[in-house]
Amino acid sequence: MRKLLLTGANGFVGQHLISALPDYQIIGIVHNSNLENSENVRYENGNILDRGFLEDLIKKHQPDSIVHLAAVAPTWSQDPENIFKINLIGTLNLYLAVEDQKKSSGIDPKIIYVSSAEAYGKTTNPEKISEENPFFPANYYGTSKVAGDRLSFQMSLSSKLKITIVRPFNHTGPGQLKGFFVPDMASQIVSIEKGESKNELLVGNLDSVRDISDVRDIVEGYKKILEIDCEPGEAFNLCSGKGTKMQDILDKLLSKAKVEIKVVEDLKRIRPSEVPITVGDNSKFKKLTGWEAKIPLDQTLEDTLNYWRHKNG
Numbered sequence: 001m002r003k004l005l006l007t008g009a010n011g012f013v014g015q016h017l018i019s020a021l022p023d024y025q026i027i028g029i030v031h032n033s034n035l036e037n038s039e040n041v042r043y044e045n046g047n048i049l050d051r052g053f054l055e056d057l058i059k060k061h062q063p064d065s066i067v068h069l070a071a072v073a074p075t076w077s078q079d080p081e082n083i084f085k086i087n088l089i090g091t092l093n094l095y096l097a098v099e100d101q102k103k104s105s106g107i108d109p110k111i112i113y114v115s116s117a118e119a120y121g122k123t124t125n126p127e128k129i130s131e132e133n134p135f136f137p138a139n140y141y142g143t144s145k146v147a148g149d150r151l152s153f154q155m156s157l158s159s160k161l162k163i164t165i166v167r168p169f170n171h172t173g174p175g176q177l178k179g180f181f182v183p184d185m186a187s188q189i190v191s192i193e194k195g196e197s198k199n200e201l202l203v204g205n206l207d208s209v210r211d212i213s214d215v216r217d218i219v220e221g222y223k224k225i226l227e228i229d230c231e232p233g234e235a236f237n238l239c240s241g242k243g244t245k246m247q248d249i250l251d252k253l254l255s256k257a258k259v260e261i262k263v264v265e266d267l268k269r270i271r272p273s274e275v276p277i278t279v280g281d282n283s284k285f286k287k288l289t290g291w292e293a294k295i296p297l298d299q300t301l302e303d304t305l306n307y308w309r310h311k312n313g
Helices: 012-020 051-061 080-105 140-158 181-193 215-226 246-255 283-289 297-310
Strands: 002-007 024-030 041-045 065-068 110-114 162-168 201-203 235-238 263-265
Touching (some): 002 012, 002 051, 065 080, 080 110, 080 140, 140 162, 181 246, 181 297, 215 283
Parallel strands (some): 002 024, 201 263
16 A cells, blocks of 8 residues: 655645545644544644654655645735745755655655645736746745745755645635635525524625636545656646636525525725736646546535535534
């Protein structure tokens, strides 16, 4: 059985990736979490800022591959020091730990670095962003991902680490926390349906256009990379290739609601540096792997609403 080390294993994407990899023995790094082990998953509680912890873990388990998901994800976070500590220094620690074990023990795993479309930011040609587009990040998160992205490229050259860079565009689905558009809207709708809050759905800017995929399609993309050989340092966009206006997503969610809902603009939800359009070009990844987004947006939204309808607390 192939052995995978997964950082950020207790996160939204991490849990979906675990579900997609039943044939892997997974060592999941979690931080301040008490998830129970299962037949093919063993959780290790630790901090990616602790390089010694990472070195010991790699030496002990000798993984065939590593997927690096751990990151401070909210794009609106205003704690730049913490963002760069986790997203850049944590990434550097992981690579230095692998480099150390490669030199001392010959352990040389394939590594997937999960970058982000936020690295492109206010780039050129925003309606069809390719891997060659320049980086113009518009928030701390995007800037930290540019740094981690380029560190990954550099260490694939300087340290000969087998790193593949993946730049996922927006993805959502059941299990995503509040703070992101779809779970924010879905959780509010469900709260109104249940009579737990007054009939006012608070919204921000609905004019922006995003390339949105289902998280379950995205993790299938990660799985594809685990199963093929890539040139170290190569980068791939992971996206649907289609743009959808936030207003259209909201309209779809409202059409699935069990009650009529009043929409109210909330100025606190409007972000000053928001990028108007972000749509990716997935042709490079699709040509290599045959991957494409398969789950329709309507199903993603329905599943997300049902997640919140059945969620306790």
